[in-house]
Amino acid sequence: MDWAGSVGASLTPFGGGSTVCGGVEPQADGIKHKAAVTLDLRNLSNVVEVDPVSRAALIDAGTYGPSLENQLKPHRLTLRHFPQSFEYSTLGGWIATRSGGHFASLYTHIDDFVESLRVVTPVGVVETRRLPGSGAGPSPDRMFIGSEGILGVISRAWMRLQQRPKFRAGASVRFPTFFDAARAVRAVAQAGLYPSNCRILDPQEAFNTGASDGSSAIMVLAFESGDHPLDAWFKRALECCADHRGTPEPAEAGDAHLEGAAGIWRNAFIRMPYAREFLTARCYHQRYVRDRHHLGSVRNLSRSGQGGNRTRNSASDRGEG
Numbered sequence: 634m635d636w637a638g639s640v641g642a643s644l645t646p647f648g649g650g651s652t653v654c655g656g657v658e659p660q661a662d663g664i665k666h667k668a669a670v671t672l673d674l675r676n677l678s679n680v681v682e683v684d685p686v687s688r689a690a691l692i693d694a695g696t697y698g699p700s701l702e703n704q705l706k707p708h709r710l711t712l713r714h715f716p717q718s719f720e721y722s723t724l725g726g727w728i729a730t731r732s733g734g735h736f737a738s739l740y741t742h743i744d745d746f747v748e749s750l751r752v753v754t755p756v757g758v759v760e761t762r763r764l765p766g767s768g769a770g771p772s773p774d775r776m777f778i779g780s781e782g783i784l785g786v787i788s789r790a791w792m793r794l795q796q797r798p799k800f801r802a803g804a805s806v807r808f809p810t811f812f813d814a815a816r817a818v819r820a821v822a823q824a825g826l827y828p829s830n831c832r833i834l835d836p837q838e839a840f841n842t843g844a845s846d847g848s849s850a851i852m853v854l855a856f857e858s859g860d861h862p863l864d865a866w867f868k869r870a871l872e873c874c875a876d877h878r879g880t881p882e883p884a885e886a887g888d889a890h891l892e893g894a895a896g897i898w899r900n901a902f903i904r905m906p907y908a909r910e911f912l913t914a915r916c917y918h919q920r921y922v923r924d925r926h927h928l929g930s931v932r933n934l935s936r937s938g939q940g941g942n943r944t945r946n947s948a949s950d951r952g953e954g
Contacts, residue, residue, distance in 0.1 A: 634786070638755055642668035646786045648695055648723035656730070656781055674725060677788060680704040687765070688794045689748055694725025694787045710794040714743055725787045731779030737831040738822065744778045746793045752777050754785035763791050796859025802867035803830070803855035804881040805895035806874045807845070811835045813877045814850040820873035821854075826866050830855035834898055842901035844894040852879065853895040 637644040643666040645659050659669030674695030682691040685708060692701060698719040705711055714734040716722060726732070727743045728750070734741060749763040750773075761773045777784060808814040814833045821831055832853045840847030854870060856863040871881055882893045 634753060634755060637670050640668065641666060642670045644670050644672055644786075646672045646674060646725065646729075646782050648674050648726040648729075649697060649718070649721045651718040651722045651726070652730070672786060674723065674786075674788075677725075681789065683708050683710070683794075685710070688796075689763075689791050690794055691789060691791050692724055693789050694723060694728070696724050698722060698724075705794065706797075709797055711797050712746060712792055713740065713795050714746060724790065724792070728778055728787050728790060729780060729782045736829050738827040738829075740795070744775070747774050747778060748791040748793055750774050750777055750787060750791075751789045752785040752787050759785065798857040798859050800858045800860075800862050801856065802863040803853075803895070804867075804871065805844075805893045806852040806854055806871070806879040806881045807894070808850045808852065808874075808877065808879050811850045813879065814852050817852060817874045817877040817879050820876060821870050824869060824873060826856075826870050826873075828854055828866075828870060829857045834894075839894065839898065842898045844898040844901075851894050851898070853898065 634644055636642075643659055643661060645657055647657050650657050657671070659671060661667065661669040674693075677693035677695035678700060679693050679696065680690050680701065681693060683705070684690065688710060690705065690708075690710070696704075698715070701724060702711060713736070714727065714732075715736075716727065716732045716734055718732075722732075728747060732743050734743075740746065748765075749761045750759070751761075752759045759773070759777075777787060806814075806817070808817065811833065818831055818833060821828060830853055834842070834844060834851040834853070836845070836847045836850055839845040839849070839851045844851055852874065854874070856866050856870070871879075874881070882895075
């Protein structure tokens with residue numbers, strides 16, 4: 634970093650490169666930045682230390698999501714943060730972009746898990762204190778979380794962990810309208826039930842993913858815990874849904890949110906990023922072929938038109954007609 638500053642080069646930390654906002658594109662304008670350097674963090678890929686008493690771990694910033702979870706699994710702990718880019722993104726990227734996972738309440742953003750950070754900046758190394766909580770003024774962690782890497786390179790972090798879930802309960806709940814489902818979500822939230830998943834699919838999205846025929850909205854409702862059964866929470870959530878004309882799909886398993894309409898939507902949602910990569914290339918090819926065909930037709934039309942003009946002009950020049 635010192636060298637990059639001395640030669641006027643921009644320095645871009647690169648984790649998984651899954652950004653869709655151009656965050657890893659180097660800046661080199663020849664004036665302020667005369668060159669561009671990309672800092673590959675792939676070798677910072679370990680869970681360095683696990684504190685099972687405090688349920689926390691010191692993790693390198695270049696650790697990919699699947700690797701992170703695999704390294705925590707022998708300790709029976711999990712971070713439980715699953716952005717849609719989980720497979721191809723890293724912890725440092727999650728922190729730098731303040732990523733959001735798929736949990737509906739409580740632990741939704743990565744900053745809910747950050748206990749302390751180590752950041753290499755142009756003026757030195759910053760390492761925030763590892764505390765369970767603090768009320769001593771502005772949090773230095775908040776300065777770096779969501780900073781997109783402009784203040785320094787996040788190299789590692791102490792992260793709060795959770796027990797791996799042992800108890801689950803869930804359902805797919807159908808509503809006549811989207812607004813009925815929205816009122817039920819509000820009731821569940823205000824009841825303080827904190828489901829791990831509480832997502833509404835409007836009729837059009839439910840139809841597009843094959844989860845329904847488009848005549849109803851669907852709520853994907855799920856609870857999980859590593860400590861206790863969830864029957865009381867789940868029962869109360871279904872009562873909130875029933876108060877707003879919600880009808881749960883019949884199911885026998887505890888993982889009912891993985892079955893029926895919710896399961897169909899879930900599979901479509903997980904496959905979508907992979908399908909996008911395939912379809913983008915396919916659609917580009919089809920458009921290329923279609924455009925070539927169209928241009929060929931235009932050329933043929935143009936040739937015939939030009940020929941006709943030449944014929945008419947020749948006839949006119951000869952004083953015919």
